[in-house]
Structure formats: structure tokens, C-alpha cells
Amino acid sequence: MDEKNLSRRNRYQQESVNRSRRIFLKSLLAGSALVALDQLGGRRLTDALANAAGGTPTYGLPRFEPSEAVGKGFDQSVAAGDPTPTGAVLWTRIDPSLVTGIRAAPYDPQLVQWLDNSAGEPNDSVRRAIEEGKFLMVELAETPDFSEVKLTGYTPVWKDYDNVVKVDVDGWLEPRKTYYYRFVAKTGHVSQTGRFRTLVPEGADLASLRFAYVSCQDYTNGYYHALRFAAEEEVDFVIHLGDYVYESVGDPTYQSPLPDRQIKLPSGKSKAFTIEDYRTLYRTYKSDPDLKRLHERHAMISIWDDHEFANDTYYPAVAPDDSLDSDPDRRRTANRVWFEYTPARVRFDPSKGFRDSLRIYRSLKAGNLAEFIFTDERLYRSSHPCGEETLDRYFTAGCPRMNDPSQTMLGAGVSQQKEWFLNRMKNSDALWKIWGNEVQFTPLKVLSRYMNLDAWDGFAGERKEITQALKDAGVKNFLTITGDLHTYEAGLIKEDYENDPDDAAVGVEFMVGSVTSSNLSEMVHQAATNTVSHSNPVPSEAMDGIITQILGAATPLTSALVDKVAGELDTIIKTENPWIKLFNSNTHGYCVMELTPYKAAWTAYSVSDTQSRDAQKSLLFQCEVPKDQARIHILKK
Structure with missing residues (x-):
């Protein structure tokens, strides 16, 4: 030494x-x-x-x-x-x-x-x-x-x-x-x-750091095999990117939770609204043996996404699927219960309103090798740019407002988060800068429409502002880990996705599939069998529109056509989004990343089944990002 x-x-x-x-x-x-x-x-x-x-x-x-x-x-x-x-x-x-x-x-x-x-x-x-x-x-x-x-x-x-x-x-x-x-x-x-x-001290040399990350674990939708396998990994810690619980427990009139995974809320409603409702969710989820095993074996760093409160939520405490009116009491209740059940170094002040009672964005450093910067992309964000109807948010042609920098995910004007985030990124002296990010950062188009304006596509002006600021500051080794879409992806982050070549990329995004929540392939199966899950990554109405365009308006989706539609959807996404180098939305699991002074290695694992008590894991993807190079070297696909 x-x-x-x-x-x-x-x-x-x-x-x-x-x-x-x-x-x-x-x-x-x-x-x-x-x-x-x-x-x-x-x-x-x-x-x-x-x-x-x-x-x-x-x-x-x-x-x-x-x-x-x-x-x-x-x-x-x-x-x-x-x-x-x-x-x-x-x-x-x-x-x-x-x-x-x-x-x-x-x-x-x-x-x-x-x-x-x-x-x-x-x-x-x-x-x-x-x-x-x-x-x-x-x-x-x-x-x-x-x-x-x-x-x-x-x-x-x-x-x-x-x-x-x-x-x-x-x-x-x-x-x-x-x-x-x-x-x-x-x-x-x-x-x-x-x-x-425990970690190494800030600034100390560190030869390697290994962590797992997960997201989207609808209890009613399947068994937590992914968490059991993640618990067996030799890692320094685990990151949870949100949707630790789902506020919806399933309405039996149109949903079919697994028989031994049903949840009955004290309010009698199909969604959580009261403090006892939210507490019941956490008590039930945390009673799962696989989730308990994960917590017993590894420290977890957690942020939330939307379902810890309500689907597609935005400021000021609006749950658009339930009401377009602000519901500050429900939001503050959700904040409180998240705080009660999450071992995080954050403060909660019940005397303050929902916006100021709890701040979850924070950072963590591991020696001189890595800094992890976690953001909150729900509490302060703007409403959806093109409207709150389902097809305004999903599978939409878009609108001018999505390119307005004042359309904010991080909350300029009601939060100092954006300034804090950019300062942490630009001034970090760690080699790898890892962004714990809830929703997809890179664009995602399907059939020339935007798949999801609840993600960063709905905040494209702010996205470009952030990317340009990092590029102008010369930030290197910028990696984003993402959840939400229940899909595995590896993609290049660019300032101009239409014109910039791959070698002009600013960073790399690695998305993890869900633990149990439905993926795009399962949504195609739902359309053929006329079933619904409340943990779908996009609404059924949007998926129906995509299927109709793939098959043609006069062709009904049958079980025999399911694999054909799922395969074509996969091809369409890869073709229309060339910055996405790896894509899979037909399985569940977790990811592991290992950081060294020379490279970042990403490994994606899938589990064979979430609907039965038995499952096996398998290697899905593996790739590397060399030091100082925003490129993806694929080892297994």
C-alpha cells in the first residue's frame, strides 16, 4: 500500500x-x-x-x-x-x-x-x-x-x-x-x-464491488423466486428500484391473484387508501419467506416508484387512475408507511405536508470506485405532458410539451433535486457514477408511437438538458440502473438519439426485469385469454392498440397467434430503437453488476416460472462496459 x-x-x-x-x-x-x-x-x-x-x-x-x-x-x-x-x-x-x-x-x-x-x-x-x-x-x-x-x-x-x-x-x-x-x-x-x-471508506482504493438489483414485485402475481436466488448471491448489497408493494390487491371481478397470494385490505377496497391498508401491504409482503431471506442476508438500498402510493402518480399527490384531484392525506400516509417499513437513512416529519415530510433522494459512496446517486421521480414530477387519458400516456403520438424543459421529472420549482443530482454527478470523484433511476431514460417507440410517456419520454426536454449537462461537464463512466417496465434492456444514452452515432454516447442504461409483475409478453397472452393483471407495465388498452396494428384490424388475437405477435413486437422495438442493444420482455428475475477499476460487468438472470412453487434460474444476458467508454460489449445474448 x-x-x-x-x-x-x-x-x-x-x-x-x-x-x-x-x-x-x-x-x-x-x-x-x-x-x-x-x-x-x-x-x-x-x-x-x-x-x-x-x-x-x-x-x-x-x-x-x-x-x-x-x-x-x-x-x-x-x-x-x-x-x-x-x-x-x-x-x-x-x-x-x-x-x-x-x-x-x-x-x-x-x-x-x-x-x-x-x-x-x-x-x-x-x-x-x-x-x-x-x-x-x-x-x-x-x-x-x-x-x-x-x-x-x-x-x-x-x-x-x-x-x-x-x-x-x-x-x-x-x-x-x-x-x-x-x-x-x-x-x-x-x-x-x-x-x-460495511463498505470501504470514502476515497479508499477498492478492487471490486458487486451488487444485485431488483424492482416490481407484485405479491399477488407470483412467487418471489428471483429474490430467493438474489439472496444466494455474494454481493455487497442489493438495490431496490421501486414498486416494493402494489397499492392494488386485485379486484376478483376481473383479476385472478394466485389463491395463496390474495390480500384483503382492512378498508375492503381493491386499492390501499388508509394507513392500515398500506401497513397491511407491507406486513404481508415482508412476511414472504423469500423476501425475508433476501433482507436477512444482504443490506438493501431502497427508493420508491409509483405503486408505493398509486399508479402513475405525479405532483401534487395526484393518482390519475383514481382521481385527478390532489389527495395529500393519502400521499402523506403512503410516505409515512414507506418510512416505517424501510431501513433507510431518511427523515420523516409528520408535522409537514406530503411534499416536505420525507426526502428519499440521496447518495452513497463506496471507496474511490463508485458513487450511487438515487433520485425520486414521483413526488415532485409534472403531470403527463399530453393529458391523463390512457392513450394520452401510452402508445401515443406525443405532443410539444414533452420537449419543454419545464416539463420536469425531478421537480424544479418544488424541489432542489435536479440541481443536487447534477452537482453530485458532475463533481463526483468516484470512477463509476451509478444512477438509481426508476423509469426508462432512453426513448422507446413502437410503430412510430411513444410506448410510455410516464417514463422519461414524457420529459424529453429535461432528459436532453440532463444529458447535455453531463456531456458538457465531461462526465465519464455514467451508468443508469432502471426498473418499472418489467423488461430487461441494455441501451446507449445519447444527447441526440436521431443523429448521434453510437460512439458519441454519454452513458449506458441497464434495465432489470420484474420480480413478478407482468411483462409485455404476458400482456399479449392476457389479450388472447381476456384476462387482466393490475401490475401490467402499460395499460391493456394501449396493448390492444399495438396488437391491432401488428395483426390488422380484422384479425382477432388467438392463442395460436400469441407467439407470433410477441416475436414481432420484440423485432419492432429493436428496429425502431437502435440505441437499445439488448431487449427481453418475456421473463422475470434480477440483475447483478460488478464494478472494477477497468470495467463494469452486467449480468441478467431470469427465473423459469413465477406461477408455481418451483423454479430454476438461468443466465439471460451478459455484457461489459469498459472504463471511460460508453459502449456495450455483449458477451451473451
Whole structure:
């Protein structure tokens, strides 16, 4: 190791030692909580509540000992999120019939407290809450048997937030290590064991980084084989690009969810509207064994797309399929429940409106190798450029407004997100700049019409503005990972898609297929069998128009013609969109990307079946992007 890197490492290690003597604590409402401080008492808590050396808590506080079967009372298991070089956000939920948590009201949502070894013992109210079992004990170790605990603390169960626990241990751990964690209640109930891997410090050399990414997991539409296979991957973390839940659970009058995957909402409606509706969705989804396994094995970095609230949503809190009127209460509720169930280093303030209560766009760095920049493309975006009718949004000829830069996805005027995003991209000193992007960035035309103006085609003026800014700034090694369309794609990002040659590309987009949500090929089958799924990537009305033009108005679609239509649709898309080099919309799965100082390697995996309990995975696509070159070297197609 050269002298410069050795000095950097020594300096970082010293900073880590200093941080081990003190921790920056916040209440859940301000972002996370390792311990809580009663605002009336105003006294400091010490290592009695969190001991970096791993000893037994002092001041006579009880040590909670596991005595029940592992996982009993923890139906949603555990999860870790937003890893750093020295920690992650840890999450669980315990059954409220076993532990009744504390209310958020007595705790200052803006509380920020530095603690050190000179502080006194816990005040009476916090001691009582711990002794009464309203806190869980959290343990971290480097081995799954917890034979040598590295960190112990107590963290509140938040009654007002559906009895969840969120604790940020950033600042307590060592870089580039695997840690195991679990939660223990005073009752003896103990959670499943989770694990995560810390990152290398910012600026440090990193030989490789490997991550998986997924999107669009309609619970009612199939089994989570893709998540089970992704859990088995040896990766540093997993990225979820949105549609973690679907607000629609299926109307039995026209939909047929799998018999053992049906969800009944407390409101009795087919879509979530109330806080208990949204909580029911997350509780149900997180009870799936394959999703639990993924969370137990890897930290996850999550953003949302539309279905965490409602389909095709836009500012100000409009769900166009339900009403063109703003519904701020429903949007704020969806924000709150996403926050409750997502282990992310973000803040939620219930006193603010839907737009300002929660900000999910953020970035993460892994040494000097990569910076991940995640955006929110729903909360602040403009309405659809050509109207809100189905065929205004899908399979449409377009309109002038889509090319107006003020037609914004990122929210200029109501958010500083665009400026933040461009500054992060242009000023990043990491080799690879990875954009966590919800909807398709490159154009997609079918039969000379735009397939989807809910994606960046509906914001083409802003798209060109962004691409030009990155090109003018000389940004290299720009990669976009994308979900939403339930399709696998590898395509070149250009400033001018009609005239720029491939060697003038600015970056590369890699889209992942869905975990279970319907793809374009399945939509063709639906048209032949007169069935519908609420997780289709485009509305059935738009697909019917595409099929009619492919077959001719007088030719009805039959089962015998399904493969012919699907094949022709695939050919049409590749022909009309030459910047798309790989395309597949007839399977499900996940993607893995490995970054090195020399190249980015992308691998797409498919699963054989989402409708049965058994499935196999197979290699679908594989390609590489060389350092400093926005081109796609295809290895397998």
C-alpha cells in the first residue's frame, strides 16, 4: 500500500476510534434511534445503553436473554439498509401483542445528542421504559453465533409507527466487514439473525464491488423466486428500484391473484387508501419467506416508484387512475408507511405536508470506485405532458410539451433535486457514477408511437438538458440502473438519439426485469385469454392498440397467434430503437453488476416460472462496459 493510502487509512481508523467513544443519536422521527432521551429529563445517556466494547450494560439495566424460538413474534423478520463504512440502519417489527412500544409524542423529533463516557446514568423515564420491556436489545457480532458481541444497545419499539424498530449503528463498526445482528425482547423473544457488509471508506482504493438489483414485485402475481436466488448471491448489497408493494390487491371481478397470494385490505377496497391498508401491504409482503431471506442476508438500498402510493402518480399527490384531484392525506400516509417499513437513512416529519415530510433522494459512496446517486421521480414530477387519458400516456403520438424543459421529472420549482443530482454527478470523484433511476431514460417507440410517456419520454426536454449537462461537464463512466417496465434492456444514452452515432454516447442504461409483475409478453397472452393483471407495465388498452396494428384490424388475437405477435413486437422495438442493444420482455428475475477499476460487468438472470412453487434460474444476458467508454460489449445474448 502506498504512503498516501496508508496515511488515509490510519487517519480513518483514528476517526473510527473517536467515533466509538461517542455516537450521534437521533429519535426515529429525525431519522433513526439507538437509544431515546426523554426531552423533559434532558439528561444524557451513556455507554450504559450502548457499549462499543461489547460488555454488559451497566447501571443495573437488565440484559435481555433469548428464551423463545427464534423468529417467534417477528413475522416480518429483520432488515438492514443504507450501509456505510461504519454501520447501517437496522430494522425489525415485533408483534404488538408481545411488546407494547412507546409513543413518539414524548420524544422531541428534532432531538440531536452527542454522548460520551463522561455522561451520567439514564434518567428515570428511559430506565423505566427499558425495564418495562418497551425497548428491544440489539446485538451485533462478527459471527452468527454471537459468541463475541461487538456492540450492544437498547432501542425503542415505536408504538405510533406500527411497533417497528429502527436503529442506525453508523459510526460504531469497522469498514469492509460482515456483521450479524439480532433483536431481543425482555420477554425472551428473539428475532431472526440478519447480516450485512460495511463498505470501504470514502476515497479508499477498492478492487471490486458487486451488487444485485431488483424492482416490481407484485405479491399477488407470483412467487418471489428471483429474490430467493438474489439472496444466494455474494454481493455487497442489493438495490431496490421501486414498486416494493402494489397499492392494488386485485379486484376478483376481473383479476385472478394466485389463491395463496390474495390480500384483503382492512378498508375492503381493491386499492390501499388508509394507513392500515398500506401497513397491511407491507406486513404481508415482508412476511414472504423469500423476501425475508433476501433482507436477512444482504443490506438493501431502497427508493420508491409509483405503486408505493398509486399508479402513475405525479405532483401534487395526484393518482390519475383514481382521481385527478390532489389527495395529500393519502400521499402523506403512503410516505409515512414507506418510512416505517424501510431501513433507510431518511427523515420523516409528520408535522409537514406530503411534499416536505420525507426526502428519499440521496447518495452513497463506496471507496474511490463508485458513487450511487438515487433520485425520486414521483413526488415532485409534472403531470403527463399530453393529458391523463390512457392513450394520452401510452402508445401515443406525443405532443410539444414533452420537449419543454419545464416539463420536469425531478421537480424544479418544488424541489432542489435536479440541481443536487447534477452537482453530485458532475463533481463526483468516484470512477463509476451509478444512477438509481426508476423509469426508462432512453426513448422507446413502437410503430412510430411513444410506448410510455410516464417514463422519461414524457420529459424529453429535461432528459436532453440532463444529458447535455453531463456531456458538457465531461462526465465519464455514467451508468443508469432502471426498473418499472418489467423488461430487461441494455441501451446507449445519447444527447441526440436521431443523429448521434453510437460512439458519441454519454452513458449506458441497464434495465432489470420484474420480480413478478407482468411483462409485455404476458400482456399479449392476457389479450388472447381476456384476462387482466393490475401490475401490467402499460395499460391493456394501449396493448390492444399495438396488437391491432401488428395483426390488422380484422384479425382477432388467438392463442395460436400469441407467439407470433410477441416475436414481432420484440423485432419492432429493436428496429425502431437502435440505441437499445439488448431487449427481453418475456421473463422475470434480477440483475447483478460488478464494478472494477477497468470495467463494469452486467449480468441478467431470469427465473423459469413465477406461477408455481418451483423454479430454476438461468443466465439471460451478459455484457461489459469498459472504463471511460460508453459502449456495450455483449458477451451473451
